[in-house]
Amino acid sequence: MFKMSEYSFIAGVLSVALALGCYVIAFVAARVMHQRTALAGAGAGGGTVAVDGRGGVNLGAYGTLLVYLGLTFLTASLIFRTVATGHGPFANMYEFSIAFAWGTLAMYAYFERRYHQRVLGLIALPVALAMLLYAMTIPATIDPLVPALQNNLLLSVHVAVAIVAYGTFSVAFAAAILYLVQGENGRRGLPSRELLDEISYKAVVVGFPFLTLTIVLGAVWAEVAWGTYWSWDPKETASLVTWLIYGSYLHARVVRGWRGERAAWLLLLGFAATLFTYFGNLFFGGLHSYSGLNNQ
Amino acid sequence: MTQTARTQAIPRTDRELIDEFDEGLAVSPADIGERLWHFFISMRTGLVLILALAVLGLIGTLLVQAPSGLQANPQAYATWLESLRPKYGGWTGILNTLGLLSIFGSVWFKGIMVLLMTSVLACSANRAPHLWKLAVHPRTNMSESFFGHAPLSMSAVGSLEPLAAVASVQSAFRSRHFRTIVNEDAGGDTIHLYADRFRWGPFGTVIAHLSLGLILIGALVGSSFGFRNTGLAVSVGSRVDVGNGTGLSVEARNFTDSYYTNGSPSDYASDLVLYRDGKQVDAATIRVNQPLRAGDVTFYQSFYGAAAAMKVVDGTGRVVFDQGVPLEWGSDDGKHRVGQILLADAGLTVYVVGAASGEVDPQIRPGQMQLEVYRSGSEGTRIATQIVTQGQPMKIAGLEFTFVRERQFTGLIVARDPGAIFVWLGAILLVGGIALVFFFPNRRAWALIRRGSDGTAVHVGAIVRHDVGFEADFKCLTDDIKRALAGPSAA
Ligand code: HEM
Numbered sequence: 001m002f003k004m005s006e007y008s009f010i011a012g013v014l015s016v017a018l019a020l021g022c023y024v025i026a027f028v029a030a031r032v033m034h035q036r037t038a039l040a041g042a043g044a045g046g047g048t049v050a051v052d053g054r055g056g057v058n059l060g061a062y063g064t065l066l067v068y069l070g071l072t073f074l075t076a077s078l079i080f081r082t083v084a085t086g087h088g089p090f091a092n093m094y095e096f097s098i099a100f101a102w103g104t105l106a107m108y109a110y111f112e113r114r115y116h117q118r119v120l121g122l123i124a125l126p127v128a129l130a131m132l133l134y135a136m137t138i139p140a141t142i143d144p145l146v147p148a149l150q151n152n153l154l155l156s157v158h159v160a161v162a163i164v165a166y167g168t169f170s171v172a173f174a175a176a177i178l179y180l181v182q183g184e185n186g187r188r189g190l191p192s193r194e195l196l197d198e199i200s201y202k203a204v205v206v207g208f209p210f211l212t213l214t215i216v217l218g219a220v221w222a223e224v225a226w227g228t229y230w231s232w233d234p235k236e237t238a239s240l241v242t243w244l245i246y247g248s249y250l251h252a253r254v255v256r257g258w259r260g261e262r263a264a265w266l267l268l269l270g271f272a273a274t275l276f277t278y279f280g281n282l283f284f285g286g287l288h289s290y291s292g293l294n295n296q
Numbered sequence: 297m298t299q300t301a302r303t304q305a306i307p308r309t310d311r312e313l314i315d316e317f318d319e320g321l322a323v324s325p326a327d328i329g330e331r332l333w334h335f336f337i338s339m340r341t342g343l344v345l346i347l348a349l350a351v352l353g354l355i356g357t358l359l360v361q362a363p364s365g366l367q368a369n370p371q372a373y374a375t376w377l378e379s380l381r382p383k384y385g386g387w388t389g390i391l392n393t394l395g396l397l398s399i400f401g402s403v404w405f406k407g408i409m410v411l412l413m414t415s416v417l418a419c420s421a422n423r424a425p426h427l428w429k430l431a432v433h434p435r436t437n438m439s440e441s442f443f444g445h446a447p448l449s450m451s452a453v454g455s456l457e458p459l460a461a462v463a464s465v466q467s468a469f470r471s472r473h474f475r476t477i478v479n480e481d482a483g484g485d486t487i488h489l490y491a492d493r494f495r496w497g498p499f500g501t502v503i504a505h506l507s508l509g510l511i512l513i514g515a516l517v518g519s520s521f522g523f524r525n526t527g528l529a530v531s532v533g534s535r536v537d538v539g540n541g542t543g544l545s546v547e548a549r550n551f552t553d554s555y556y557t558n559g560s561p562s563d564y565a566s567d568l569v570l571y572r573d574g575k576q577v578d579a580a581t582i583r584v585n586q587p588l589r590a591g592d593v594t595f596y597q598s599f600y601g602a603a604a605a606m607k608v609v610d611g612t613g614r615v616v617f618d619q620g621v622p623l624e625w626g627s628d629d630g631k632h633r634v635g636q637i638l639l640a641d642a643g644l645t646v647y648v649v650g651a652a653s654g655e656v657d658p659q660i661r662p663g664q665m666q667l668e669v670y671r672s673g674s675e676g677t678r679i680a681t682q683i684v685t686q687g688q689p690m691k692i693a694g695l696e697f698t699f700v701r702e703r704q705f706t707g708l709i710v711a712r713d714p715g716a717i718f719v720w721l722g723a724i725l726l727v728g729g730i731a732l733v734f735f736f737p738n739r740r741a742w743a744l745i746r747r748g749s750d751g752t753a754v755h756v757g758a759i760v761r762h763d764v765g766f767e768a769d770f771k772c773l774t775d776d777i778k779r780a781l782a783g784p785s786a787a
Pocket of ligand 1: 244341423
């Protein structure tokens, strides 16, 4: 099982890397085509060029297939590993990073199906790939659970819910980046700002309830294990900060002067906070250090 | 500033729904109360407060925070502050004065919490009647221009009679679980239809907002009326009073720490027995993640260590002490573990010192403890320092001390939190409220059916908020309507 999990993981990494390659080439090709047609005066100016590379081979579609393939491999890897370890992917950063990448891919796939904007993948796939490459730097060894982590059901749900939240935040981040890159005029062959804004919002609408639930479940665990639902442990606090930033984003969307660009910046800030919370284990101590790399 | 095209396209009436949140700043009524009210219900105020709280939280993660309860002990606090100097240098004092080293107890934090809560409550109070009206007495009639501008819209002309057209529009909505309200204009030529779904969904925001208040109340109740002792060390074989008005005492019958083959811990388990007024009231084995709940008091496994079973007999042969002494403190150099015996009658404080595990001390060998005897109260006059060997009584200060055997102690957290129930209730409402807003999105649509010269015109329009699936559903729905409108003859 352990070996199977490793092989699936590697296959997953390769699929995602190839998918990203397809997207990049398809996007560049589409832009070149777009410029040519624009020069030829064919009048597609200002329109949306989705990454669908209509130049012969439909690379974009292959990219998406590869995303599904990668998702399948990573799902298999996580399942094999769960069987091998007997618990969900919460015991160390190796497991959790794969799960994070899985969440990002799954949410990207979901939003791609809905909105047909492969260009989101240009940002979301690198995020997933970075997580996977990071996982590769961590030994995959299976260590038995220290007592604090022996709460399999609760922690598995806690992580599963967190993964959905993080995945949607990656998508919101991707859309926000594109929103800002595109600028006011919308002339860079990207989806319209309106659409990007909508994608971000819809992603946060899914992610925010899940993040809320993640924090609540974390509080339940803290109560059972440490005798208090909240202790301002740095990891808890960081997740609260993340929650507040996304909360402010939801409100910002109905405040004059905060819609649009500022809201997009809040999404970048929110994603930075997400990563800060995620990697927090590495540089701040606290209760969660039990779940980190050092078996305190 | 940068409004999206979507927002601009929404007709005035609906834009008001959105923009009225951040009105208030423009108004300047003379009345201070009213000004305050407008300040607190402004979404901009709310936004700034939420972000301010986030900034404080960020500071709290980036700067080392004082362990809770440390401030109660000025000397320990000063020592702790000193230990930060290498890290923060000259800033240490400044950070401390600004309260940034215990930020979640600082005036900044409390102040922002108070403002934020006021704002949340004011917003909800301000908004709830409006939501109530939308749910109970919605606006049912829309003018034709609404359908031209609505984010989702459809217009079609068909051969059906107006009443039959209304029925088909109605059934299209009903089959999708919408409630419909039909309103006929005086002449009978124009019929308005209003349809909505999950009309209570928007109350999720009110629930979410109020639940924050509940959580805060729970936290305040907990910190005012609860207690949390993070360091109750109970030596195996001994019984200790819990205190804090619980009337309970706890005995540790056994403690086991188990390890995996790689040396990392696999289990900590304590067999506890609880007594109230000398009578046993409960018994259980607790572990990390498996506390003992006795009424409103909960016992958690937290730490453990070595203990020394000690027996003290006075000159008359009376046993004045016979218990395990948890060696619960570490010496400054980390080489020794220290426990304490208070002998109130004799007016003595005795420190029991053993070598820390893994440390070798030529003075205190295995099977030995060092006793340091002080007179209680007076600024620590040491009477004697003696090494005692297991099983060999030794006379010190007129008393006979025996180090009976080594034992272990189990370290418990004992807590009572009468506010927790509010916190959990608030948490459930928070998650439920947010899920209600986002996963049971209120859908609202209007239709206008009018007899015209070339048939019956049907306009359908809807506005969308937090709703991933509505656009697709709307298309499906209007396709149904179009098909029905065309009538059986066209089929
Ligand atoms: C940490 C604190 C807060 C949380 C967790 C919170 C939560 C929420 C949520 C989840 C929504 C639904 C979001 C949406 O419609 O897109 C919402 C909406 C709203 N919030 Fe808050 N909120 C907070 C603070 C505030 C404050 C301080 C104010 C007032 C200034 C406020 C006023 C509103 C209003 C007016 C709405 C829209 C209501 C509606 O659309 O019917 N909120 N809030």
